[in-house]
Amino acid sequence: METPTNKIMHKGEQQQQSDSRTAIEHVEISDSTLREGEQYGGAYFTFDQKLQICLSLTRFGVEYIEMTLPMSNSNAEDELHRLVSALRSAKSKSMVLARCHPTDVELALKSGTYGINLFMGTSSYMQKASHGKSLEQVTQLAADNVKFLKSNGCQFVSFCAEDAFRTDIDELLYLSDALNDAGVDRMIFADTVGGATPFEVYKCIHEFSRRSFNFQIEFHGHNDTGCAVANAYAALEGGAHCIDTCVLGIGERNGICSLSGLIARLQTLKPTLLTKYDLKELPKLDALVANILGIPIPHDMPITAPHAFTHKAGVHVKAMLADPHTYEIIQPGDFGIERTLVVASKITGKHAVAHRAMQLSINTLTDDQILLIAEQVRIAASIQPISLQTVDQIIKSFLSK
Amino acid sequence: METPTNKIMHKGEQQQQSDSRTAIEHVEISDSTLREGEQYGGAYFTFDQKLQICLSLTRFGVEYIEMTLPMSNSNAEDELHRLVSALRSAKSKSMVLARCHPTDVELALKSGTYGINLFMGTSSYMQKASHGKSLEQVTQLAADNVKFLKSNGCQFVSFCAEDAFRTDIDELLYLSDALNDAGVDRMIFADTVGGATPFEVYKCIHEFSRRSFNFQIEFHGHNDTGCAVANAYAALEGGAHCIDTCVLGIGERNGICSLSGLIARLQTLKPTLLTKYDLKELPKLDALVANILGIPIPHDMPITAPHAFTHKAGVHVKAMLADPHTYEIIQPGDFGIERTLVVASKITGKHAVAHRAMQLSINTLTDDQILLIAEQVRIAASIQPISLQTVDQIIKSFLSK
Known part of the structure; x- marks a missing residue:
């Protein structure tokens, strides 16, 4: 790796100089x-x-x-x-x-x-x-x-x-x-x-x-x-x-x-x-x-919006499982709220499926099977909204194969 | 009026000096x-x-x-x-x-x-x-x-x-x-x-x-x-x-x-x-x-929220009638939206009542009558939400007096 060519001050230095x-x-x-x-x-x-x-x-x-x-x-x-x-x-x-x-x-x-x-x-x-x-x-x-x-x-x-x-x-x-x-x-x-x-x-x-x-x-x-x-x-x-x-x-x-x-x-x-x-x-x-x-809490309300701690994109779910700080600047637990990792969506990835299988105590799936399940979930969810139950059914259908 | 004691720069000067x-x-x-x-x-x-x-x-x-x-x-x-x-x-x-x-x-x-x-x-x-x-x-x-x-x-x-x-x-x-x-x-x-x-x-x-x-x-x-x-x-x-x-x-x-x-x-x-x-x-x-x-536009959404251009407080309605810029930094007409001046509320004032009477082509009310009407509107609205029709009825009841 080359040395960064445009060396500038670090955050701390910057703050001392320009921030009153x-x-x-x-x-x-x-x-x-x-x-x-x-x-x-x-x-x-x-x-x-x-x-x-x-x-x-x-x-x-x-x-x-x-x-x-x-x-x-x-x-x-x-x-x-x-x-x-x-x-x-x-x-x-x-x-x-x-x-x-x-x-x-x-x-x-x-x-x-x-x-x-x-x-x-x-x-x-x-x-x-x-x-x-x-x-x-x-x-x-x-x-x-x-x-x-x-x-x-x-x-x-x-x-x-x-x-x-x-x-x-x-x-x-x-x-x-x-x-x-x-x-x-x-x-x-x-x-x-x-x-x-x-x-x-x-x-x-x-x-x-x-x-x-x-x-x-x-x-x-x-x-x-x-x-x-x-x-x-x-x-x-x-x-x-x-x-x-x-x-x-x-x-x-x-x-x-x-x-x-x-x-x-x-x-x-x-x-x-x-x-x-x-x-x-x-x-x-x-x-x-x-x-x-008589209104729902608006979706843009920090902390308390219904989906403020919901993670849906495949790449996000993977990272959230590794470290919640990756996509959360606020920890929901401080407010007595639980986060949601969406598995039933048209952008579901293999990590979300593997996580769900684990929650269902299923640990016999191969990597290829998990990829296939994720694909089936995405196809099903691209036709109409699907529930977690549908995902579970798809996962379970692979057990008998 | 005394000269302001702590003379400081005007906005323009400030911006030139400190704002890059x-x-x-x-x-x-x-x-x-x-x-x-x-x-x-x-x-x-x-x-x-x-x-x-x-x-x-x-x-x-x-x-x-x-x-x-x-x-x-x-x-x-x-x-x-x-x-x-x-x-x-x-x-x-x-x-x-x-x-x-x-x-x-x-x-x-x-x-x-x-x-x-x-x-x-x-x-x-x-x-x-x-x-x-x-x-x-x-x-x-x-x-x-x-x-x-x-x-x-x-x-x-x-x-x-x-x-x-x-x-x-x-x-x-x-x-x-x-x-x-x-x-x-x-x-x-x-x-x-x-x-x-x-x-x-x-x-x-x-x-x-x-x-x-x-x-x-x-x-x-x-x-x-x-x-x-x-x-x-x-x-x-x-x-x-x-x-x-x-x-x-x-x-x-x-x-x-x-x-x-x-x-x-x-x-x-x-x-x-x-x-x-x-x-x-x-x-x-x-x-x-x-x-x-399947949601309402959130109340905090600039411009398009249902009440983004609704004025309710008595003192606000008075000023809005004199100059809309008083309580609006954005003109709703630029977006094809109409403003609403609420007359039927528990904080209604005399100016809102006078304005509503004018809309009803009623111009025979005295100042005292308008004050009394405003008070009746506030009392009615403090018991339960009331409609504009109720306000109109209260106004009209004063015509026969």
């Missing part, structure tokens, strides 16, 4: 299935379903559960109080979303929630079409409300800069300065329209995390361009403390960062960050919400 | 629904369905359609020949996947396909558990087969480095040098286990694109950590020419970059790149494959 990304030492999750998730066009939760979701989220161990503030609806107000109460002694803390408006703020305080998440649009789009206020007015209102809440016993106040990634960064810094002075506990940077790229998210969040603000940083990102999970991870690389998720990634339009996606992303890079969560609860949580929505 | 990312000037799509897609645990395509998918992909205008090489199955071999023939005069070119093995290579050549995509695992995992060959042996085999194909009339030969992102970069460069000399037309870098981050993909692809190889670069990325679309975009930023997609993002385990995701990502950043595609065919393509798979 934060080593992620800590992560918190604020799950918004009950708030953002219910804004999804296909979602409708009854009180009992909300309570079930809450309890399942606490079993998994998310740090915060965000809820919708009921407006002029005493029925919903009562429900909110009951949900907040249910969480009072739980591991997860209740957060309630509120506009920067006295009615909302007082209603939120009255619920007895742990924290209140104020929000207001900051981009020029939001300034014009949403509330009609200048960034200066937004800042004033937000700061006043943060001070009011902090001096009225609210333990944790966050402010969400809606559409932050289409907001002038100088304006965001001006807002952050004022809210830092007002005592805000956390600033949430929201990619409200889901348009930011991971690199843009990293740059923006890093700009704030490297300054000496007292607040923590949270990221909320929509999936309109399929980048919600990657953007959440880029935010952590930029120095964010907390990520907003929804179970199955539901939310307004086509949703936000999925809990499964965030967990998958972190599990591959730094599993020690996740030891505080009960990972085996994740499949149950996804199944619960899918069941409530 | 490639300005994306061109993109090609290699769709692998018929190959990678059929490896999805839940997929089974009949010949007629394959043909339908092919024709729909050509109407949309993808540049390449990748197919599975049939092995020892004359039925499937005949089907492949018919699919390749069907594409001979089409806009999209047929690519056939083949192992670096004489049987495969000859079978692929015989099909009359435009291009052949050789593949082999390059990482230490693949070297050990998949084929048992050293990188030196892989390189020799790949180079020999590339030369054989190029001298036997194959117009386009690509080589896919399977599990490239867990392969030592010096080894990848050694392989690339050899294949470049052998005349390979394109190198495909595959994130086979879906573990790479966008930053890692960018760095690796950029390392190859900045060198003076003669081949083009393609990226194939799995979604095990929810980053397939973002990784595809990072590959383009790094200088890749072509992206592998599947309709709905199906594929082995939980699939690869979805066609809708890639299109959404590019449409928001550089829509001129996409004028060569018939974007209005995208929803039909996703619907076709979802129908064949």
Whole structure:
């Protein structure tokens, strides 16, 4: 073998030189299935379903559960109080979303929630079409409300800069300065329209995390361009403390960062960050919400999709039998899931057949017979879908030959 | 308003200084629904369905359609020949996947396909558990087969480095040098286990694109950590020419970059790149494959998800009526889709009610009446899901008051 002609740096060296990304030492999750998730066009939760979701989220161990503030609806107000109460002694803390408006703020305080998440649009789009206020007015209102809440016993106040990634960064810094002075506990940077790229998210969040603000940083990102999970991870690389998720990634339009996606992303890079969560609860949580929505878990959902650990191609099955890490970056057992090696398919190979024969305690087949069986399986499966039973029959038919 | 205290650079300045990312000037799509897609645990395509998918992909205008090489199955071999023939005069070119093995290579050549995509695992995992060959042996085999194909009339030969992102970069460069000399037309870098981050993909692809190889670069990325679309975009930023997609993002385990995701990502950043595609065919393509798979289009699918352009929250509906760009980074009309403003929900606000009244040609309601109607809608919808008809009834009941 010739010496590689274009010698370049090794991965470690490269990272030292060009990568100023934060080593992620800590992560918190604020799950918004009950708030953002219910804004999804296909979602409708009854009180009992909300309570079930809450309890399942606490079993998994998310740090915060965000809820919708009921407006002029005493029925919903009562429900909110009951949900907040249910969480009072739980591991997860209740957060309630509120506009920067006295009615909302007082209603939120009255619920007895742990924290209140104020929000207001900051981009020029939001300034014009949403509330009609200048960034200066937004800042004033937000700061006043943060001070009011902090001096009225609210333990944790966050402010969400809606559409932050289409907001002038100088304006965001001006807002952050004022809210830092007002005592805000956390600033949430929201990619409200889901348009930011991971690199843009990293740059923006890093700009704030490297300054000496007292607040923590949270990221909320929509999936309109399929980048919600990657953007959440880029935010952590930029120095964010907390990520907003929804179970199955539901939310307004086509949703936000999925809990499964965030967990998958972190599990591959730094599993020690996740030891505080009960990972085996994740499949149950996804199944619960899918069941409530009346949909299957989408096939693209990391970890919990029905076939997330199914291996079908002949060459894959061979390698998986030798070493599961070959085609799996995540080990299904960590989540209480079993992998599936598909034997009944039109791309089945000899290794899958040999494996199946072994499972059936058949060890008298010759290599030629195994090749013939694999071919028969492929032909049968190319005409119509076949079951494992059909494969077993084909294998057994060779025993009498 | 005080001058912002922490003056920093504007976006443009920042990009000039820190961003060596490639300005994306061109993109090609290699769709692998018929190959990678059929490896999805839940997929089974009949010949007629394959043909339908092919024709729909050509109407949309993808540049390449990748197919599975049939092995020892004359039925499937005949089907492949018919699919390749069907594409001979089409806009999209047929690519056939083949192992670096004489049987495969000859079978692929015989099909009359435009291009052949050789593949082999390059990482230490693949070297050990998949084929048992050293990188030196892989390189020799790949180079020999590339030369054989190029001298036997194959117009386009690509080589896919399977599990490239867990392969030592010096080894990848050694392989690339050899294949470049052998005349390979394109190198495909595959994130086979879906573990790479966008930053890692960018760095690796950029390392190859900045060198003076003669081949083009393609990226194939799995979604095990929810980053397939973002990784595809990072590959383009790094200088890749072509992206592998599947309709709905199906594929082995939980699939690869979805066609809708890639299109959404590019449409928001550089829509001129996409004028060569018939974007209005995208929803039909996703619907076709979802129908064949017997599943709904997943709620997280950009552009084509049932509620991708549904706006539900009260404050959102208000802003959307003033300017659709407020909560949409993609315009649904570009894809022949209509947006939905939900009026029948427990978070309905006065603006949604006023809008609905206007649609019903009712313009005699006072502001107070509209507030009362919105409250009644919210109360009704907090007890059980309600229809638009119920909202209309509530509105009309106020006319007689």
